[in-house]
Amino acid sequence: MGKHFFSETDIKSVWEQVSTAFWQRYPNPYSTHVLTEDVVFREVTSDNLLLSRRLFTKTNRMPRWAERIFPGNLSRSVYIIEDSVVDPANRSLTTMTWNINHATFMRVVERCVFLGERDRPVWTRITREAWISSGVFGLSRPIQEFGLARFRSNQAKAMKGLEHALSNLQKASTACHGESAEKHKHLNSASKSQKPQQYI
Numbered sequence: 001m002g003k004h005f006f007s008e009t010d011i012k013s014v015w016e017q018v019s020t021a022f023w024q025r026y027p028n029p030y031s032t033h034v035l036t037e038d039v040v041f042r043e044v045t046s047d048n049l050l051l052s053r054r055l056f057t058k059t060n061r062m063p064r065w066a067e068r069i070f071p072g073n074l075s076r077s078v079y080i081i082e083d084s085v086v087d088p089a090n091r092s093l094t095t096m097t098w099n100i101n102h103a104t105f106m107r108v109v110e111r112c113v114f115l116g117e118r119d120r121p122v123w124t125r126i127t128r129e130a131w132i133s134s135g136v137f138g139l140s141r142p143i144q145e146f147g148l149a150r151f152r153s154n155q156a157k158a159m160k161g162l163e164h165a166l167s168n169l170q171k172a173s174t175a176c177h178g179e180s181a182e183k184h185k186h187l188n189s190a191s192k193s194q195k196p197q198q199y200i
Contacts, residue, residue, distance in 0.1 A: 002131055002132055002133035002134075002144055003131070003132040003133075003144045003145070003147065003148040004129070004130070004131055004132075005128070005129065005130040005131075005132070005148060005151055005152065005155075006127075006128070006129050007127075007128045007155070008125060008126070008127050008128075009125070009126045009128075009159065010117075010123050010124070010125050010126075011123065011124045011125075011126065011162075011163075011166075012122060012123055013122070013123075013124055013166055014116065014121065014122055014124065015091040015092075015093075015114065015115070015116025015124045016091075016116075017166065017169060017170075018093075018114055018124040018126075018162070018166065019086060019093045019114060020169060021162055021165035021166040021168075021169050022093060022114065022162065022165075024165045024168070024169070025158075025161050025162055025164075025165045026161070028160075028161040028164045028165060029164065030157040030158075030160040030161040030164060031157055031158065031161045033058050033059045033154070034056060034057075034058050035056075035057040035058060035059065035077065036055075036056065036057040037054060037055075037056055038054060038055045038056075039052065039053075039054050040053045040054060040055050041053040048088065048089065049085055049086065049087055050084075050085070050086035050088075051083075051084070051085055052082075052083070052084045052086075053081065053082070053083050053084075054081075054082045054084075055079065055080070055081060055082075056079070056080040056082065057077050057078075057079055057080075058077065058078050058080060059076060059077060059078075060076055060077055060078040060102065061076070063146050065142075066105075066139075066143070066146075069139075070105070078099050078101060078102055079099065079100045079101050080097055080098070080099055080100070081097065081098055081099075081100055082095055082096070082097040083095065083096045083097075084096075091115065091116030092113060092114065092115050092116070093113070093114040094111070094112070094113050094114075095110075095111070095112045095113075096109070096110070096111050097109070097110045097112075098110070103135075104134075104135040104136065105134060105135075105136060105143065106132065106133070106134050106143050106144070106146075106147045107131075107132070107133045107134070107135075108130060108131070108132050108147060108151060109130065109131045110128065110129065110130040110131075110151075111128075111129045111130075112126065112127070112128045112129075113125075113126070113127045113128075114126055115127070128155065130151055132144050132147040132148050132151060134147070
């Protein structure tokens with residue numbers, strides 16, 4: 001059967017900003033287990049959808065009891081594929097991720113939807129689902145329990161990472177507005193101090 005995870009979270013930030021922060025999450029101090037991030041494929045469709053596929057490398061620390069059972073040379077990194085669809089017209093970003101190695105030991109498939117709320121335009125709802133399974137005979141249940149606990153922990157870190165990226169965006173936006181206002185003020189004062197040209 002496997003384990004199922006479901007959560008809904010509302011963030012008080014417009015979808016456009018949340019979706020921008022999504023692409024700028026890494027690196028951040030809460031997701032040090034994410035080692036690499038590479039874009040494999042990207043396309044804008046005729047109906048203005050952005051399709052992307054990314055490959056992530058993450059650390060893969062097993063529980064101590066599993067380290068005694070499985071070979072010591074088993075890779076300590078896990079490779080994750082992430083497919084995403086950005087739909088600006090409907091203000092939605094949908095992702096599907098899954099691991100492509102260690103799938104017999106444990107398979108984690110996650111679906112996440114970032115949706116701008118129509119009745120509350122300054123809020124974004126994040127719906128997250130995950131399915132955790134294992135093909136290890138006789139040990140699938142404890143492996144799935146371990147996977148579910150780790151997934152919950154990593155999702156808490158992922159939310160903090162997203163909030164960190166949002167905070168950086170907001171700081172950059174504030175700084176940019178401040179610089180623009182100062183530049184405008186400087187130009188106005190400079191234009192006032194200049195004498196008008198005589199044409200006659």
